[in-house]
Amino acid sequence: MIRRQFAAAALALALVPLFASAQTAEEIRKKGSITIGMLVDFPPYGTVDASNNPDGYDADVARLLARDLGVKLNLVPVTGPNRIPFLLTNKVDLLVASLAVTPERARQVQFSRPYSAATIVLYGAKAKAIKTPADLKGVRVAVARASTQDTALTAIAPEGTEIRRFDDDASAMQALLSGQVDAIGCSTTVAAQIARRAGDAFENKLVLKQQFMAVAMRQGQADLLKTVDAFVAKNTANGELGKLYKKWLQSDLPALPAAN
Incomplete structure (x- = not known):
């Protein structure tokens, strides 16, 4: 009792x-x-x-x-x-x-x-051929730590993908622009910001997730x-x-x- x-x-x-x-x-x-x-x-x-x-x-x-x-x-x-x-x-x-x-x-x-809603994509250098998740092996990809793009990318990335996690999207974006990584997992809105700064050097590679906020x-x-x-x-x-x-x-x- x-x-x-x-x-x-x-x-x-x-x-x-x-x-x-x-x-x-x-x-x-x-x-x-x-x-x-x-x-x-x-x-x-x-x-x-x-x-x-x-x-x-x-x-x-x-x-x-x-x-x-x-x-x-x-x-x-x-x-x-x-x-x-x-x-x-x-x-x-x-x-x-x-x-x-x-x-x-x-x-x-x-x-x-x-x-609200957003589409999460893998956005990377045009010179880097990425058409399927299997192509991510050996690719350096930046994401914001603990974000939806982090989860979505981790779920499809094959062994050998180098996922680099940053504190926020701004840091991940800078890593891409400075050449520290080959691609970034981000929303199409962030991708548009990158395009405004880097012209046509990058492109959408894969759709990682359609998300609702x-x-x-x-x-x-x-x-x-x-x-x-x-x-x-x-x-x-x-x-x-x-x-x-x-x-x-x-x-x-x-x-x-x-x-x-």
Whole structure:
């Protein structure tokens, strides 16, 4: 009996952080502000303006969400590796951080319906013949550590592929431009940035993944999830998200699934 009571108490203590971190939309409204984490090294989704303030598609989506909630917005810059830890340790309320929906991440966080999409490609030197994953043997490829492109590339790369992991897309891109690597796993948006700087020296080699990005929150926040899902649905239907996507990516917002 004592052992059973001890086990029950231990379980209760283990659940305290989960329920203590639970947050509703109404609690956020009463607080009067929402803190949202976003990347600032992934233009045009996340970047900084001339005053070094967070900007980009994700920043505008976060602003739209805060406006819908009727609260002040605090934007917090995060990186690819630390964005989920920032959320889980309550440093931010939500992530609007180009976070692609994956089964692994869904075990850590709760995702809204997607608000954005991106195609992940292998982008490399034209002189390097890469037509199939088998051609990656002996090829040096840069990726942002712990990113979707890292996971997608690792899944198809044959033994002998030299995967070099960097802290962010900007560092991986610089590695390609400086000749440290032969190719990079990145979004088509990053590939377009490289093309603007390097002309036609590089090209798309392989499509690694079509990914959808969603707002992330802590597990167990059913009310907040419902609110964010309604926000995405409304602003997809009324064209507001499409306007922001067009503003930053100069293309139409891809068709988004209604759920993950």
